[in-house]
Amino acid sequence: MKDFYSGTLLNQLHLGYNSAYRELFENLQPGLVAYANEYLLDEEISKEIVQEAFLKLWENKAKIKDDFNVGAYLFRTVRNFSLNHLRHLKVREQYKGFKEQQFQELALNFHALSDVSAEKLLEEEILQRLQVAIEKMPPQCKKIFCLSRFEEKSYKEIAEELSISVKTVENQINKALKIARVELKEYLPVSLLVSSLFV
């Protein structure tokens, strides 16, 4: 994800240029889909919600000014749409015949996404800090993180590809998350940090 969009692009988004929307979509859509899919567990629905979020940006283009953070706006919109979707799922669930376990997981995801920490993490300053933190990750750590996310590889497959043990893969992913936590410690609620400080 590119973090800083130049004034020119913002201006073009403000004016509604197709090319600007295309460029933005091309660069940000994969990350936003990965974010939504973490909660919705359905890539098609996640993609749909991300499309709706970009269309909403277009509808609100009049609000795009020089200090507008497009990335944070899109993340927040995707979060809101995902929450709506999960909220309505309870009604639809009877028809679709979800498995009990899957439903439980979606319910848990709904509560996680409703939690104040989900909102907090999408504040502009925190988003940028997080990106910086991820940039600082050791290359191996980052690579493993990417493989698990983008190529949807299991830990076992990643371990085979990189000729390392499954345990190392797990450790690296946990390490990535811990680095992000430490980087964000001043932003997250104090009570939540107690354990991480002693990790």
Add this chain to the structure above:
Amino acid sequence: MDYLNDILSYLNKELSPDAEREFLNRLETDEQLRKEFYCQKNLLAVSNGVIDFEQTASRSDISRFMFRLNALRSQEKGMTKRNRWFNFYRAAVIIALPIIVLAGLKLYRDASHTSAIESTVFYTETYVPKGERTKLLLPDGTEVFVNADTRVRIPSNFSPTHRMLWIEGEAHFDVMKDPEHVFLVETPSIDLEILGTSFNLNCYPEKETVETTLESGIVRFAGTERVTIDGRILKPGHTAVYNKDSKTLEVDEIRDNELATGWTDGVLKFRDVTLGELVKKLERRYDVTIVVKDQALLLEKYTGKIRNETIQEVMNNFALATPFNVQYRRDEIIVSK
């Protein structure tokens, strides 16, 4: 108590079914664990969202988004539903006239679950057979002159504000100028975005390259999955050559435009072209099958211009330049040494 490792183990899906059940039970009762879990889950999701991995959206996702954007744009302009239907019928009538073969009506089921804008989109496929050419007039005023052995698919929701088509083969485009509504041309390998332009596009499936020759206006290359040629702009008089294997785009500034566009005037012009390539062109132009028995002959190169000659005259001329025998059978032409 170290909650974090339990949480990460759960998120990593490395707990046994029993341990997972136990973890979920603990989540129900232990509020601090629950808070911590939400935080960790959200952190994982946002990290997944912002990590910079050079991945861009897929071509089909981008196209879909651009269509929906255009649809939204026309709604905003107060275009009524009736108007859009009118456009649809006009499109249907105008497209139907020159259609030679209605090869397939592909039902495209929209994968959308929440979309209110798009419902079902049909594609009308036009196939222009070998030995023929045809002109399509689209509802936005765009003219497409389609060469032999070419497929064109036009979506049912094509309108002056939602302009796109898919093509495999060769065509000459005169796209109606409208800077606000991009005209998308999809090929099996690359996409083009056009604002108001006349150009020739050659994307026959057996060719290693996709060639775009621009006469006027602007063509922007839209790239594909994992191909970063996006934003390249072609100038009039130049030919862009996209190599399907190496996925690279090169611009040829000195090529003779008539080589590319001559066919629209019934002229087949070629320079230093191998017999192998010419055979394909001749088969399409004359609707014949040409069998070259000697592989070495396929590499012979020819330069010339064909206008009204019959296929026999053309083959005889080649035979004069490089001595070879031509036999005319009922359904094929045999070339041998």
